[in-house]
Amino acid sequence: METKHIQSPDSSIDGGNLDCGSGLLLLIRRHIDPLALGQTLEILSTDSTVEVDLPAWCRMTGNDLVSLEKREGGQNSYLVRKGAPVERSVKAAPVEAAPVIEQAPVEAQPIRPLSVMGMGSWPRPSWMLRAMHDRMAGRMPEDEFQATADDAVSQAVDAQLRAGVDVLTDGEQRRDSYASFVGGILENCQLIPLTDLLPYVSDPQKFEKELRALDIPAHEVRHPAVFGRIARNQPLALHELKYVQSISDNTVKIALPGPLPANAHDVDGVFV
Numbered sequence: 001m002e003t004k005h006i007q008s009p010d011s012s013i014d015g016g017n018l019d020c021g022s023g024l025l026l027l028i029r030r031h032i033d034p035l036a037l038g039q040t041l042e043i044l045s046t047d048s049t050v051e052v053d054l055p056a057w058c059r060m061t062g063n064d065l066v067s068l069e070k071r072e073g074g075q076n077s078y079l080v081r082k083g084a085p086v087e088r089s090v091k092a093a094p095v096e097a098a099p100v101i102e103q104a105p106v107e108a109q110p111i112r113p114l115s116v117m118g119m120g121s122w123p124r125p126s127w128m129l130r131a132m133h134d135r136m137a138g139r140m141p142e143d144e145f146q147a148t149a150d151d152a153v154s155q156a157v158d159a160q161l162r163a164g165v166d167v168l169t170d171g172e173q174r175r176d177s178y179a180s181f182v183g184g185i186l187e188n189c190q191l192i193p194l195t196d197l198l199p200y201v202s203d204p205q206k207f208e209k210e211l212r213a214l215d216i217p218a219h220e221v222r223h224p225a226v227f228g229r230i231a232r233n234q235p236l237a238l239h240e241l242k243y244v245q246s247i248s249d250n251t252v253k254i255a256l257p258g259p260l261p262a263n264a265h266d267v268d269g270v271f272v
Helices: 024-032 050-061 126-136 142-162 180-184 194-200 204-212 238-247
Strands: 011-014 040-045 064-070 076-081 187-193 222-231 251-254
Touching: 011 024, 024 040, 024 050, 024 187, 024 194, 024 222, 040 050, 050 064, 050 076, 050 194, 126 142, 142 238, 180 187, 180 222, 187 194, 194 204, 194 222, 238 251
Parallel strands: 011 040
Antiparallel strands: 040 076, 064 076, 187 222
16 A cells, blocks of 8 residues: 555654554554544654554554555655544544642541441443443543443442442442553553554464453453553542442442552452
């Protein structure tokens, strides 16, 4: 594919001499995720292996390599359309950083000895799973997702109350996994599909075989990747706590992931 681009890109990045395994895919993911379906990203690169690896990445992730323009000096320009080919949409507005939120500490409530409480997440209804996938793919607005999650949390809390649980949890209904939900909240941390990790593993063929064996498409399973200094400008789980407190007077437990040494097997929760 050696044609001139027939359309102007909606966004452009310069990958320099990075190959797909040394950071280019992370750079692409960071810039293609904010685009709407059907919008295009131009990728400039001087690395020769990208010409082979980028088309494979596009096939695995459901994106479309529209055209390749070869330029003087060994630089290639790749035009990638996000998602399946669709009618071009209005250019996405830049996302502004959330303001820093200051909050008063929450006083911990006493817990009776031998209190009954849940451990781990509750099963999610099928409609909640669909909402999580739609939100991650940009098909569901945030307010609609949170309203759907409120319904799922209410069901989980109601089941705990009927069972006589003393310390309630929200069932982690809003989280795609116990740890990776943090990746969508922290600054310079982003959730990327498992397919983007292929160039970084020691045995790509074995990893690709494992991806095909998953019970859901690998591009729908996301893993946190760090792009710079991590910072927090909003609470991690305050909204989870506040909603459960709004529907019950019981003590609430909110689980938070923490540093996990190689020999650790569990992480303590936080009780409030």
